Amino acid sequence: MKRHLSRPALWLVLVSLGLLAPAHVAAQSSDNESLYRQLALFGDVLEQVRSKYVEAPSDEELIEAALSGMLSSLDPHSSYLPPKGFEDMQVQTRGAFGGLGIEVTMENGLVKVIAPIDDTPAQRAGILPNDLVSHLDGEPILGLTLSEAVDLMRGEKGTDITLRVLRENEDEPLEITITRDIIRIRAVRTRVEGENENIAYIRLTTFNAQTTKNLKIAFQQLPAQIGKNKLAGYIIDLRNNPGGLLNEAISVTDTMLNQGEIVSTRGRTNEDSSRFSARRGDMTGGMPIVVMINGGSASASEIVAGALQDNHRAVIIGTQSFGKGSVQTILPLSNNGALRMTTARYFTPSGRSIQALGISPDIISEQKLPDNLKKLDGRSEADLRGRLDGENIDGESNDDGAEEKKKTSVAYIPPEPADDVQLQDAINLLIKLQKESLAESASAS
Secondary structure, X not given: OOOOOOHHHHHHHHHHOOOOOOHHHHOOOHHHHHHHHHHHHHHHHHHHHHHHOOOOOOHHHHHHHHHHHHHHOOOOOOEEEOHHHHHHHHHHHHOEEEEOOEEEEEEOOEEEEEEEOOOOHXXXXXXXXXXEEEEEOOEEOOOOOHHHHHHHHOOOOOOEEEEEEEOOOOOOOEEEEEEOEEEEXXXXXXXXXXXXXXXXXXEEOOXXXXXXXXXXXXXXXXXXXXXXXXXXXXXXXXXXXXXEOHHHHHHHHHOOOOOOEEEEEEEOOHHHOEEEEOOOOOOOOOOOEEEEEOOOOOOHHHHHHHHHHHOOOOEEEXXXXXXXXXXXXXXXXXXXXXXXXXXXXEEOOOOOOXXXXXXXXXXXXXXXXXXXXXXXXXXXXXXXXXXXXXXXOOOXXXXXXXXXXXXXXXXXXOOOHHHOHHHHHHHHHHHHHHHHHHHHHHHHO
């Protein structure tokens, strides 16, 4: 039996979705009239699908698909989160979730790896940034939403899943089997580095609800572990950190500044525009800081690096960062789902936009790549289809076209610190800064 949606019922559906406004609003401008014509077209298509498609479709799935398509057409970072997807995102933000341990997005219908998370099954299995996953256990991903693909990758601890991975410069797809585990993200990892064991190394793997709290603990414990008289400075490792919560990026930066702007955001409305400044209280005690970034450093990582760079508080070393300079706001919906929508661009203290450009390090340090990665090109925000253009706070493009852009470096970190060229360069730089500081103190006295 065919099901038909009456015009009054269709009107009620659209109003409940917030797609229609009172009739007098439509008369206010030609833009609104055009909107209603398009909504009428949507209603006609919805009626045709519901009544004539070969199999009776689910109304809920039809509307969710429409919402997903609408949000994903805006830019690569906007999306509709159904109730299950919103719940998963909240769990992940708190720092513990089940799965493989990869940050992913969608590109051309396939799952694209932004970065594997440190010390997870995905990293141990050899998953790399920019890998494209085409099949899960032999079933194609094409046609699935990102939320559906992520759901398939999750499962009980100890169960296996086989990913078919398309990797640039590999002649054939790779079949990689990964054993699922409970992923507990350690947002902050620390150790002592340097020949004299006098350098505090802090790696930030993500910006979740635990990051600032654990960073403050590290700033308290590391100097005591090293000994205050020997501490040469801090290395903050933001490489392959895909970002996370904006407020955590702000509070992380605030721990290393006594004053100065951290970041500003600008959207279409005043409520989407804001400015954040540091409060007094540099937890490093003014010690030298070296920040490491690479092509896997994105979003919140770039906010921290840009703020410390513009405030002349740290030396940035590594390679060009990813270039994600937009802010996504989570807007809960009445169905317990949410919109993850780009609502603003953010700017470093000097008014720079890093959107589709990235943070340029003060000192370039290229990683030595293993043979199987030497022919690969890294990818950045600028390579994403539908990405926003970069505009500085004055409205001018952040791409002056003065020189041809370099290819993005592959975001690779060697497993052994001794083989990590960027880390060794950062250590040597801190030792040099310490010697210069001691020499200045001696001459002043």
